[in-house]
Amino acid sequence: xxxxxxxxxxTLTIVLLILVSIISLGIGKFSLSLPDVxxxxxxxxxxxxxxxxxFTLRLPRILMALIAGLGFGMSGSVYQIxxxxxxxxxxxIGVASGANLGAAMAIVLGGxxxxxxxxSSFSMSLLVVLLVLFLVKITGNVATSTYILSGIVLKSIxxxxxxxxxxxxxxxxxxxxxxxxxxxxFGFVTLQKLFVILPVFLIGYTGLILLRRQIMLLGLNEDxxxxxxxxxxxxxxxxxxxxxxxxxxxxxxTGLVLFISLVAPHIARFTLRRTGFSTCLYASLIGAxxxxxxxxxxxxIYSTEIPISILTTFVGVxxxxxxxxxxxxxxx
Amino acid sequence: xxxxLSINNLSSGYGRKNILKNANLVFEAGExxxxxxxxxxxxxxLLKTICGLLKPAQGSCLYGDEDFLARNEKERARIVSYIPQxxxxxxxxxxxxxxxxxxxxxxxxxxxPSPRDKEKADQMLNRFGLLAYRNTDFSSxxxxxxxxxILARTLLQNTPIMLLDEPxxxxxxxxxHSMLEKVQSLIxxxxxxxxIAIHDPxxxxxxxxxxxxxxxxxxxxxxxxxxxxxxxxxxxLAAIYGDISITQWKNQYIMMRNL
Numbered sequence: 001x002x003x004x005x006x007x008x009x010x011t012l013t014i015v016l017l018i019l020v021s022i023i024s025l026g027i028g029k030f031s032l033s034l035p036d037v038x039x040x041x042x043x044x045x046x047x048x049x050x051x052x053x054x055f056t057l058r059l060p061r062i063l064m065a066l067i068a069g070l071g072f073g074m075s076g077s078v079y080q081i082x083x084x085x086x087x088x089x090x091x092x093i094g095v096a097s098g099a100n101l102g103a104a105m106a107i108v109l110g111g112x113x114x115x116x117x118x119x120s121s122f123s124m125s126l127l128v129v130l131l132v133l134f135l136v137k138i139t140g141n142v143a144t145s146t147y148i149l150s151g152i153v154l155k156s157i158x159x160x161x162x163x164x165x166x167x168x169x170x171x172x173x174x175x176x177x178x179x180x181x182x183x184x185x186f187g188f189v190t191l192q193k194l195f196v197i198l199p200v201f202l203i204g205y206t207g208l209i210l211l212r213r214q215i216m217l218l219g220l221n222e223d224x225x226x227x228x229x230x231x232x233x234x235x236x237x238x239x240x241x242x243x244x245x246x247x248x249x250x251x252x253x254t255g256l257v258l259f260i261s262l263v264a265p266h267i268a269r270f271t272l273r274r275t276g277f278s279t280c281l282y283a284s285l286i287g288a289x290x291x292x293x294x295x296x297x298x299x300x301i302y303s304t305e306i307p308i309s310i311l312t313t314f315v316g317v318x319x320x321x322x323x324x325x326x327x328x329x330x331x332x
Numbered sequence: 333x334x335x336x337l338s339i340n341n342l343s344s345g346y347g348r349k350n351i352l353k354n355a356n357l358v359f360e361a362g363e364x365x366x367x368x369x370x371x372x373x374x375x376x377x378l379l380k381t382i383c384g385l386l387k388p389a390q391g392s393c394l395y396g397d398e399d400f401l402a403r404n405e406k407e408r409a410r411i412v413s414y415i416p417q418x419x420x421x422x423x424x425x426x427x428x429x430x431x432x433x434x435x436x437x438x439x440x441x442x443x444x445p446s447p448r449d450k451e452k453a454d455q456m457l458n459r460f461g462l463l464a465y466r467n468t469d470f471s472s473x474x475x476x477x478x479x480x481x482i483l484a485r486t487l488l489q490n491t492p493i494m495l496l497d498e499p500x501x502x503x504x505x506x507x508x509h510s511m512l513e514k515v516q517s518l519i520x521x522x523x524x525x526x527x528i529a530i531h532d533p534x535x536x537x538x539x540x541x542x543x544x545x546x547x548x549x550x551x552x553x554x555x556x557x558x559x560x561x562x563x564x565x566x567x568x569l570a571a572i573y574g575d576i577s578i579t580q581w582k583n584q585y586i587m588m589r590n591l
Contacts (some may be wrong), residue, residue, distance in 0.1 A: 003467070177407030180376040210442040216429075217436060221582030223385050227416075238441075252389065274424020276470070 004293045006278060009271070013285045020289060021066070024133065025058045030059070047247035056191065064189040065202055065291045068250045068257060069264075073287025074208055075243035076261030077268065077280040080218040082239060083144050088262040090247045093151040096159035098128025099251045103181045104165040108174050114188060117181070120253035133237065142233065183307030184255040186295050197249040198214050205247035212277040213237055219275075258309040260287050264318040269322035290315055334361035335396035337382075337493055337525050342391035344381040345549075350389055351377040353549040361492070364519045364526040366536035369572060371547035375529035376406045376417075378546070379495045383414040384525070389497040395493065413491040420483050420525040421471065423451040426452060427481055434488030442487075456484045460514075476507035483514065494519065500535070510538040532568060545572055557585075560585035 024039075026032040029271070037048050040054045041121040044204075072090075079088040090096065102124025135150040136142065169175040207216075217230040218239070226232055251257060268283035269275060285297035303305050337359040345351035351375040359365060367375040380386045382393055385527055400411045406579050422430060431453050435445045445453070455577050457463045460480050465473065470481065479499060484493065496515065501506040516539045519526035536543055537557065545553040545568060553568040560568075565585065566578045575590045 006333070093564075135583035179334045190341065209515055211438065213433075213439075213444065214441060216425070217433060220422070221416070221418075223380070224416055224420050225413070226385060227383050227409060227412070228485075229406040231405050235441070275422075276425050279424070 002055055003217065006272070010282065010285070012280070013289065017289050017292070019287060020296070021062050024065075024292050025054065025062055027296045028058065028299045030057075034075065059193050060164075060191045061186045062249075063194055064186050064254065065295045066288050067194075067198070068186075068254060069291035070206065070259060070284045070289030071201060071246035072257065072261040072288075073264035073268070073284035074205065074280055075246050076287070077263070077265035077283040078208055078239060078243055080265050081215055081275070081280070083147070083237065085144070085148075086217065087262070088148075088306050090243055091151075091155075091261070092318060093101075093132045093244075094128040094154045094158065095125050095247045096115075096153040096256055097162075098125035099248060100182055100256060101128070101158040101162050101165075102179045103255070104151070104162045105168075107177045107181070108165045108169050112173065112177050112249050118193070118252040119267055124158075125248040125252070126244060128158055129248075133240065137169070140329055141211075142236075180307070181255040181297050182309075183310075184251075184257040184309045185305065185307055186254055186298070189253060193253050195209075197253060200245055200249045204242040204249075207242035208239065208246075210237070210244070215239060215280075216277060237252050239276045252306065256309060257291070257312060259312050259316050260291060263292065263312075263320050267319055267323055270326070271328075290319075300322060333493070333521055336360060339369050339382070340392050340394070342378075342388055342393065343387045344391075345543075346386070346390075351483060351549050352381065355391070355551055357544065357554070359493075359525045359527065361523045361525055362520055363542060364516050364540050365528070365542040365544055366540035367527065367529040367544050367546060368533055368536055368569075373546040374549040375546055375571075376497055377549075379414065379497050379527065379529055382493075383412045384408045385414075396550050399427050406437050408531045409489065409491070411491055412493045412495060413486045413489045414442055415482055415486055415494075415496045417498045417501055419478065421513065422467070423471045425470050427457070427462065427473070431456060431485045431488055432483055434490075436484040437489060456488055461482050462512070475502045476511075478505070479503060479507070479511060480514075483511065487518065491524075493525045496526070498529050498531060499589060500530065505515050508535065523551045532572065534585075537565075537587065543568075545569070545589050547572055 022034070022037055022139050025037050026034060026079045032050055032054060036046060036050055040051060077091055077094070080086055080096050082141040083092070092219070102121035103117050105124065106113065106120035110116045112118070132150045132154050135153065138148050139146055166175055166178055169178060214230060214235045217228060218235060222232065263289035265283040267286050268279050272279050272282055288310060294308060294315045297315070298306045298308055339355055339357040343350045343353050347391065355378060357556040361466050367378060369375050380566055381388050382526055384405065388401065395411055396428055400408050432445050432449065439445065454463060454466065457466055462477065463479060465477070470478065473481065479502070481493065500511055503511060515526060515528070518524070529541065541557060543555045543557060544551060552571060555565065555568060562580060562585065566576065569578065569587060570576050577589055577590055578585050578587045
């Protein structure tokens with residue numbers, strides 16, 4: 001794909017993203033028509049209730065979906081590059097399991113306090129990732145497979161502890177809350193929460209963009225990268241830290257959002273037919289596009305809101321299958 | 333500039349087993365040396381230890397009086413570069429981006445190559461006749477072109493010591509000659525220390541100034557091609573390759589197996 005084609009594709013995708021966002025801003029129990037949305041965006045006169053719905057409900061939600069999609073798409077493709085594995089995603093080093101454990105813990109031990117749940121899931125997610133890295137360190141083997149194995153170990157431990165919490169949870173409320181959290185939703189996003197997580201997200205996201213050359217070097221054979229002056233350990237640590245910040249902040253607010261970090265990079269690669277850093281950026285846009293669309297459906301296809309993970313899977317899978325069938329040779 | 337690379341009592345290997353045993357060598361700038369030996373004789377182990385991919389069990393490597401093995405990967409990559417037997421597959425990465433990876437050791441973590449670096453990269457591609465391919469997908473090039481791109485990348489890394497581990501193993505007869513010709517002239521022109529592991533002794537005899545023969549992890553002979561008589565060459569190489577003869581044709585030596 002030529003550079004001009006690439007620029008065109010990026011522009012078209014961004015335009016599509018803006019269109020889908022504007023449509024999605026109107027969708028919901030209290031629906032705003034497209035002219036309403038336009039009036040609010042351009043600062044025209046409109047009823048207070050519509051303005052209120054727009055600024056306190058819809059806008060934070062769409063922005064959150066945007067951030068989450070950008071983050072999942074980016075970190076998913078970075079993981080696939082640095083672990084040289086098309087099935088890698090931030091899951092494999094335990095980010096999601098840690099967040100899930102933190103949430104379950106807060107729900108059962110701390111009553112169902114939304115802020116406490118977010119804080120607890122964020123810190124447990126960081127803790128689990130750090131434990132994975134610590135486990136890698138004490139094995140003294142920095143091969144990729146050690147990271148994956150350590151991830152599996154801590155993921156399993158987290159999951160059994162979650163089971164303990166579930167077992168002792170009150171089935172009416174706590175158990176339901178744990179289950180509901182693990183299905184994900186953008187329904188609890190507020191402007192305040194958004195302001196809290198935005199800086200952390202930006203640190204992680206900018207960090208990954210700045211480290212793009214190192215990410216590509218980590219994608220080479222280890223020996224080749226190191227003799228080109230890649231400082232394997234500190235660079236890998238920084239990349240894992242930045243992507244964990246992105247994913248952990250997001251899911252601490254939204255609950256688990258499955259599948260995006262896996263499917264977006266594949267769609268990006270199949271579309272661009274290349275694997276450079278531009279693919280990571282494109283995967284980021286695709287992630288945002290799918291999440292904003294999925295969240296729109298979550299608010300509109302049933303009388304109550306549907307958990308987001310159900311929709312990301314239903315939206316993502318057909319697209320992925322389409323590209324799998326379209327792909328001629330199994331190269332990328 | 334021209335410092336020596338000295339290898340002192342170096343032993344190294346995988347796990348507890350030492351493959352390379354007590355190597356002592358000194359290399360001068362402008363010298364292109366071949367490491368010859370059969371499989372598992374320790375050629376790759378020696379190269380990997382010098383470039384810091386393997387930790388030596390004992391001994392040291394000094395460039396001038398600097399112990400570069402004690403440095404981190406990045407500082408080391410400013411002194412030693414390495415061309416592996418096989419480069420990583422890179423799909424959808426442009427040739428220009430591949431050669432610019434060579435600047436990594438001289439850039440900060442978060443920095444990108446400057447426009448001047450880009451210009452240098454273009455000049456390097458031009459020197460290899462690859463400028464027309466600068467925006468081409470690396471994976472679509474032929475093996476010969478790919479290896480030239482990797483060589484161009486290594487030259488941008490601009491290190492005084494260049495290590496090459498059978499860089500010719502995937503190349504055909506013509507590409508093999510043109511690659512070795514390039515490396516030889518570069519090492520002489522830019523006064524670098526070049527060390528190449530190679531399987532075919534005829535190519536070593538044709539392009540290298542010095543032959544280091546390895547047998548079971550020991551350095552058995554260390555010969556300057558120009559100062560060695562044909563008889564001596566024959567007897568030394570026979571110690572490794574068995575029943576062979578060397579003849580002289582024009583000003584080249586040619587080794588053959590006696591059938």
